[in-house]
Amino acid sequence: MLNSIGGWLTDPAHWTGPNGIPQRVLEHLIYSGISLVIAALIAIPLGVIVGHSGRAKWTVSLANSLRAVPSLGLLFAVALWLGPKIASSLAYVIPSVIVLVLLAVPPILSGTYAGIQGVDPAARDAAKGMGMRGGEVLRKVELPCALPLLLSGVRSATLQVIATATIAASISLGGLGRYLIDGLSVSDYAEMASGAILVAALALVMDGILSIVQRTAVSPGLTGKFRNTGDNRPVVTTTARGDASDPASPTDRADDQREALV
């Protein structure tokens, strides 16, 4: 059986044309990408607002409860509802994207909210003390500090979306799910197993890429790579800041963070 999977994956016929692996991977990434972008556009601003203001926390609970919605059932329900309204293949694309967006919103929203909410109040105070306005505090302090949790939300959303985007194939769309559905319909186990392996591989590759993004995007002051040794300490600025700010509020930790951020 392993041979037949290997044979299927290495068959040149499966690497070209509209049913070829590159095309299916591309379709899979397009559905996943569109869904993730939409989900991020919804979840990140919402998470920032909720985390920053501390209000409307129920939206996070609500989004988390949406994780319980069965994707496949929702997909069919939305497709049935939209089918008579749109006379093109958009009648299948839109339901798929809706389902994937609903899947991706909760992890991104929770991550963003938890990240913003978890910012050390001392760091916020320090930023305000330095004369930053609300927007600046958000942009220069809160968001960078929330980035590790926000990005891990995006990573887990990406993994879930790529793994679940296979269901688009059950309503006639492409993507790697095609191999699962078509393989099942003609009892071709090698095709199905190859499809499953490709989905898993794609999810792992995307996760790997995002982990690199996470490492480069997150401030070294938060990852612990930046060690606050005497050599690194920019003496002049510290002194200058010390003079300007309220002497009571900057704790050691806030000091570290601020240095890393500014």
Place this chain on the structure above:
Amino acid sequence: MKRTILMTGAAAVAALALAACGANNNPTAPAGGGGGSTASAAGGSITVGSADFSESQVLGEIYAGAIKAKGITVTTKPNIGSRDVYIKALQDGSIDIVPEYTGSLLTFLKGTAPSQDPDAVYTALKATLPPTLVVLDKSTAQDKNSIVVTKDTQSKYSLKSIADLTAHQADITVAAPPEFQTRQQGLVGLKSEYGFTPANFLPLKGAAVVNALTNGQAQAANIFSTDPSISANGFVTLEDPKLLFGSDNVVPLMRKDKVNDTITAALNAVSAKIDTATLTDLVKQVDVDKKDASAVAKDFLSKNGLG
């Protein structure tokens, strides 16, 4: 980073290990092969399977009920899947009997079906079947694969036969079950017999095929000739001059080692009672009236004194 790579490696190994689990058997085959083989030793119990559409499920329930009425223990495995899947199940003993269609089965096994004549197809099918399988008497009920279009599409392109689709193929999307794509009685045959390659193919199942046609996502669809949606929606069935979809009579296909006089008599009596009109009505009861397939079967059997 090192940890990420390690995790990725571990996951890849796990995926391969999972794949290797299937090394010796085919997990897509329906479960219950073990039960089937013990039953074959006893010779007493029969498993009736059916394909993934309602007509096959009603027929399966009718076969099961008719055999049960003769005092034989029967289990059913409805909704197994496409022909590719249930023929394998039949060969490995997971199921013993399945409702079949003469022309479609012959085309599946041989690549072509000889003619429109039901008897000729039936005779050719008998000669083509693998030695482990037999067909009992065929019924007069016909249910062919067909290509149907909406009334609007038909008048827009003034279509009469499948051949007329070829001139407009750039504007035609076909909806059909996924297996249609790789079958002779599917896109392969449509291309070789009619030179027709649709602009797009929508692999869908069951009611979704009909919905795609009524909602305009597809312009043509592969729907069975007994499907009540054809008359309900005023669909037009296109003529098939090249006989790609040939003659398709309902026939019980079963394992040779399970054949005995009681079962043969029971199922032949069923086949004698089923004609195209009866079959169409049975499908309508399930698809339109939303009745349970087993209830429809029971009703049919008691009306005909078979159950």
